[in-house]
Amino acid sequence: MKLIKKQIPLAIVFITGVLTLVSYYVPNKTSVNYIETMNKWENIVVAFAFLLGLVSLFFSHYHKLKKKADGWGYSIFVFVGFFAIVIPAYVSGGKQMTDAGLTPLGWSFKYIYNALSGTMFAVLAFYIVSTAYRSFRIKSMQAFVLFVAAFILILGKVPLGQMIWDAVLGWTGAGVNNVIDWIMQVPAVAGKRGIMIGISIGAIVTSLKIIFGIEKQYMGKD
Amino acid sequence: MLNNKIKFNLLLLASFLTVSPVFAAKSAEAVKALKPALAPVTGLKAQDMPYDVGGAVLLTWDAEAAAPEGTLYRVFVSSLEAGGWLQTAAFASGEKMSKDMGLPFWAWKARGGMHALNVELNNIYGDFKDGPVFHFKITKVKGTVAAESETASSATVSNWFRLDRLNNLVLLIVIIVIFFWAVSHARRKGLFIRRIAGLDAIDEAIGRATEMGKPIFYVPGIGSMGSISTIASAFILGEVSKKVAQYDSQIKVPHYDPIVMTVCKEVVKQSYMEAGRPDSYREDINHFVSADQFSYAASVDGMISREKPAACFYMGYFMAESLLLAEVGATSGAIQIAGTDVEHQLPFFFTACDYTLIGEELYAAGAYLSKEPMLLSALKVQDFGKLVVMVSVFFGMILVALGAKFGWDGFVQGLLHLFRNY
Amino acid sequence: MFKEKLQKFFKIDRRWIFLLLAITLFVPIIKPLGLPNKTIAEATSRVYENIEKLPPGSFVLFSFDYDPSTRPELHPMAFALVRHAFSRNLRVGVVTYIAGSTGLIEELFAKVSKEYNKTDGKDYVILPYMPNILAVLTQMSSDLYGIYTKDRNGTPLQDMPVLKGVKNYKDMSLIVCVTGTAILDYWVAFVGDKYSVPVAGGVTAISQPGYGPYLQTNQLKGLIGGMKGAAEYESLIKQPGKGTSGIDALNLAHLLVLVLILTSNIILLIVKYF
Numbered sequence: 001m002k003l004i005k006k007q008i009p010l011a012i013v014f015i016t017g018v019l020t021l022v023s024y025y026v027p028n029k030t031s032v033n034y035i036e037t038m039n040k041w042e043n044i045v046v047a048f049a050f051l052l053g054l055v056s057l058f059f060s061h062y063h064k065l066k067k068k069a070d071g072w073g074y075s076i077f078v079f080v081g082f083f084a085i086v087i088p089a090y091v092s093g094g095k096q097m098t099d100a101g102l103t104p105l106g107w108s109f110k111y112i113y114n115a116l117s118g119t120m121f122a123v124l125a126f127y128i129v130s131t132a133y134r135s136f137r138i139k140s141m142q143a144f145v146l147f148v149a150a151f152i153l154i155l156g157k158v159p160l161g162q163m164i165w166d167a168v169l170g171w172t173g174a175g176v177n178n179v180i181d182w183i184m185q186v187p188a189v190a191g192k193r194g195i196m197i198g199i200s201i202g203a204i205v206t207s208l209k210i211i212f213g214i215e216k217q218y219m220g221k222d
Numbered sequence: 223m224l225n226n227k228i229k230f231n232l233l234l235l236a237s238f239l240t241v242s243p244v245f246a247a248k249s250a251e252a253v254k255a256l257k258p259a260l261a262p263v264t265g266l267k268a269q270d271m272p273y274d275v276g277g278a279v280l281l282t283w284d285a286e287a288a289a290p291e292g293t294l295y296r297v298f299v300s301s302l303e304a305g306g307w308l309q310t311a312a313f314a315s316g317e318k319m320s321k322d323m324g325l326p327f328w329a330w331k332a333r334g335g336m337h338a339l340n341v342e343l344n345n346i347y348g349d350f351k352d353g354p355v356f357h358f359k360i361t362k363v364k365g366t367v368a369a370e371s372e373t374a375s376s377a378t379v380s381n382w383f384r385l386d387r388l389n390n391l392v393l394l395i396v397i398i399v400i401f402f403w404a405v406s407h408a409r410r411k412g413l414f415i416r417r418i419a420g421l422d423a424i425d426e427a428i429g430r431a432t433e434m435g436k437p438i439f440y441v442p443g444i445g446s447m448g449s450i451s452t453i454a455s456a457f458i459l460g461e462v463s464k465k466v467a468q469y470d471s472q473i474k475v476p477h478y479d480p481i482v483m484t485v486c487k488e489v490v491k492q493s494y495m496e497a498g499r500p501d502s503y504r505e506d507i508n509h510f511v512s513a514d515q516f517s518y519a520a521s522v523d524g525m526i527s528r529e530k531p532a533a534c535f536y537m538g539y540f541m542a543e544s545l546l547l548a549e550v551g552a553t554s555g556a557i558q559i560a561g562t563d564v565e566h567q568l569p570f571f572f573t574a575c576d577y578t579l580i581g582e583e584l585y586a587a588g589a590y591l592s593k594e595p596m597l598l599s600a601l602k603v604q605d606f607g608k609l610v611v612m613v614s615v616f617f618g619m620i621l622v623a624l625g626a627k628f629g630w631d632g633f634v635q636g637l638l639h640l641f642r643n644y
Numbered sequence: 645m646f647k648e649k650l651q652k653f654f655k656i657d658r659r660w661i662f663l664l665l666a667i668t669l670f671v672p673i674i675k676p677l678g679l680p681n682k683t684i685a686e687a688t689s690r691v692y693e694n695i696e697k698l699p700p701g702s703f704v705l706f707s708f709d710y711d712p713s714t715r716p717e718l719h720p721m722a723f724a725l726v727r728h729a730f731s732r733n734l735r736v737g738v739v740t741y742i743a744g745s746t747g748l749i750e751e752l753f754a755k756v757s758k759e760y761n762k763t764d765g766k767d768y769v770i771l772p773y774m775p776n777i778l779a780v781l782t783q784m785s786s787d788l789y790g791i792y793t794k795d796r797n798g799t800p801l802q803d804m805p806v807l808k809g810v811k812n813y814k815d816m817s818l819i820v821c822v823t824g825t826a827i828l829d830y831w832v833a834f835v836g837d838k839y840s841v842p843v844a845g846g847v848t849a850i851s852q853p854g855y856g857p858y859l860q861t862n863q864l865k866g867l868i869g870g871m872k873g874a875a876e877y878e879s880l881i882k883q884p885g886k887g888t889s890g891i892d893a894l895n896l897a898h899l900l901v902l903v904l905i906l907t908s909n910i911i912l913l914i915v916k917y918f
Contacts, residue, residue: 021394024384024387024390025383025384025387025390025391026382026383026384027273027274027275027380027381027382027383027384028275028276028380028381028382029275029276029380030380032275032786035782035783036783036786036790038779039776039779039780039782039783039791040779040783040791042776042779043774043775043776043779043780043791045481046446046481046775046776047775049479049480049481049484050480050513050775051480052480052481052483052484052510053477053479053480053483053510053513054480054510056477056480056483056508056509056510057509057510057511057512059506060506060509060510063506070528070529071528074524095797096746096747096750097750097751097754106747106750109747110747110751113712113744113747114712114715114747115712116516116517116520117514117516117517117711117712117713117744118712118713118715118716120516120517120519120520120546120713121516121542121713121714123546124542124545124546124850125665125669125897126661126662126665126666127545127546127549128545128901129661129662129665129897129900129901129904130549130658130661130662131545131549131570131573131574132901132904132905133658133661133904133905133907133908134658134908135573135574136905136908136909137908137909137912138909138912139912147905147909150905151902151905154898154901154902155898155902157849157872157898158872158891158894158895158898158899159679159680159683159891159895160679160895160896160898160899161895161898161899161902162683177683177685181686184853184856185856185860188853188856189856189857189860192565192853192854192856192857193857195565195580195581196565196857197608197611198581198582198604198608199563199565199581199582199585201582201604201607201608201611202450202563202581202582202585202586202604203450203563203585204397204607205397205401205585205600205603205604205607206450206453206454206585206600207450208397208398208401208600208603209597209600210453212401214405214596214597214600215453215457215588215597215600217456217457217460217489217588217592219488275786324840342814344811345809345811345814345815349787446776448778514711514743514744515711515713515825516711516713539826541824541825541826541851542713542714542824542848542850542851553658564826565854566850566851566853566854643837643838
């Protein structure tokens, strides 16, 4: 059992990991073909995994309906939503638009999915504004610096803000765009670079841990 | 009908074959008619393009010190012993110099006064197996005058090593050596690791959930299993669910990616077994929600606002849904701990969550929580990597500045080559 | 007493703020104010110049990876980019790694191809959605036909006039990725850097600051950011569209945020020091 659950998977990880790593340094056709095959396999596995997801989704909501668990009414919408897209997709043969115009799939995409998805992202704007109101408070020196930077950025991002800046601070000679450019190009980039470098090194080390089988929690423990 | 079509095509082919040599002869005559008042290209050499997959030839030839303005080079290739020339490139005399090859100094000796051109034959002849010899010639053209070089020939080879990536390989080997040194060192000695408040708060959050009798939501983000932050998230989930099992609390893990779900199922199951509570494990702890970013966010938001969990964990890869999730969690009154390596989502987590793990802290979390020396040792390698970067940046800055001041061009170029990705 | 009232205002139900924002956005959408878009960011004009300098007939690959959620910001950008490419008579290829964007791409090309009289297969090609982007990006470096054999309607790609002489990244003059996800990062790291092909991008305003380092090192040849970027690009190609018309709402919403932040801080000051 341990062989199947632990050693063979670890060997697969090690061999494919090392081969993929090596292929970066080996330009030969063999290595190109190897990467090509791996990519195709990966795509196939991902496609099958969607099925897995679908089964899990259906089972969990089916059980909720069956048990009449709390909020079971919402589970009905999972099925309604699913069929509202899948049936038109099947009827239209996967095409959203033909010469005759929108197909049923195109219609559901445009008038159902578009609207729902757009709404979710739009909610973000409301949250950002209310979060800004609640949490952007100057309670320390750092918060003050952050406040000044944010204030200039928000102001300078829109034409009306630029006009206000010109009217109020135009005499200083510094355009709001120059100030924004400096903030974005110097302190912001410097900070981001630091985080990026740290993250990249972390990613390399984590990859090595996985390839060499030191980190194997993702398989469950012994 | 079909026969007629085939016959017609054959006829067309035959007529083309008989006519084309005439065209070729005519164009050759036309070239000859241009009086060769120009000196032809000298020193043309063809060789296999090094460090490539094959199908390309490297041409080098002497550059003219004072080529008259407006001089053009036209490069021709042929797969035949005689004739069959096809133009593959045309450029001004000042271009495609040896120093512009874009290869580092250890892999390419850039010589002044020399042209170098990488001719990719796949673009002309489609895919072919290495082996056949190709012939090349260069015509120098100035206005209506042209001069042709001698031909040079070479076959192509699929190479076995990217010498230009040697710097990368050396760095990798150094990191691997240090990695194993750190691992063996860790077995012998313990390692110090600083406190990470966000991770220490996990116990508190789970304790609170147990007291309140409310569930815990663990959101692993929208990354696939290929993203390091998702892998790190799976490690943390292992530790969190073990504690949840010990406290006999409830955990829910909604998923965006079915593969991540499968992995997490295994991880959670194992944790419950380790905690000695396999009976408490349920299959629907991990459940798939949607592989669409905002459908996922909407659905998880719905669950959070209905069930009012005591604690929410957001660990992994997050994009615009970060604030959508965290804000709803915050208004529902949950203790929230987030962690992601997507830097531009960090501000949202900072404002809406109680604790936030930044990038590397997330990677380190698995090691920190499990306290396994082998895993902790990897953190040391990370520190070493950072040290290398800091030292390189510091000295690199000084050396490049000095080089620019004192005109050490070669030295500065060499230094830059060392740190470039090829 | 006054302080207590202020404190109350501090903890105002967030739904009031939502309402305020809704009204602020609603007014200019119903009755446009026509506020001007004055400046053009350097990053936006870099994208424009990179397309402008390409000779007619060059192949440009667009990776449109956004779904309806980010449509208001990104769709105008995509429109402007495709219009620009078509007006320059460039050959256009489109790929996508977000299933939700297929409908938007159809919508875009149904409209723009008619404006410029362009034919599917000859002047542009739309490749089907592919999952697992990293595998596809790696594959396209050697041979794109290894992974894409047909276009989204099932027409074989081999011998398609628009793809003549295009086999991998080396044959592409520019790649522009419009996305609200991390897909632009993948294009930069796995394609731009590795195969030295120019990559430019269009992103949502929220993720725009994150690309500063790439712009500075020229790993990214240009960046269009958010609705303002779309409006800027529209003014560069002199074809005002949805981006330009969104500027009013954007203006007022930004100012509202400023007013809210200022208000909350003034209250904080009064409560703390008076």
